[in-house]
Amino acid sequence: MPMTIFVLPISMLLFFVLFFGIGFILNMLLRMSWVMAIIYPIIAILIIDKVRFIEYFQNTGESLSSLGHEFSQLATADVLILSSGLAGAILAGVVIKILRKKGYQMF
Template sequence: MYLAQLIVAIPLLFVLFFGIGFILNMILKTTWLPLAIFLAVVIYVGKDVTQIFTVVNMVLFFSGLAGTVGGIWTIKTLRAKGYKMF
């Protein structure tokens, strides 16, 4: 993977998983479900991958994880301040 692709992929994955986690929290009203789904997908995809995890793969994993946790944290903060999501 080229450096330019990595620089674009990190914020892209963060925003993607932030949005997915935020929407799942609003619709299903379960706070930690997006994190469980994210980890289940990573484990499912990870066991099919025959190559060794590289630093690039781990950086992309943690950017997606940070987006998921960021979405969870945002929903929890909004609910604590009195906003009702759907």
């Protein structure tokens, strides 16, 4: 399905807000500022690749080869959407750091 010019910014905004929110909540609960920024690449790989997660441990070479092929086949719109999700996860860590520095204690 081709992505229209209206769908791309909305998708980017949704991924940004989704991963900012999830990252913010995880950072508050786990008290680790960068937990979502560390977890996000795993989530992105699960979104991109069609290989089961256990296959990375059983057939490592073939799974990583498949992952490299899938990364090379990503469209520009997909890269932009996934990048906005990563930006949201990183910004959640930055905001938590700033809030803790200013004296706010979350849980």
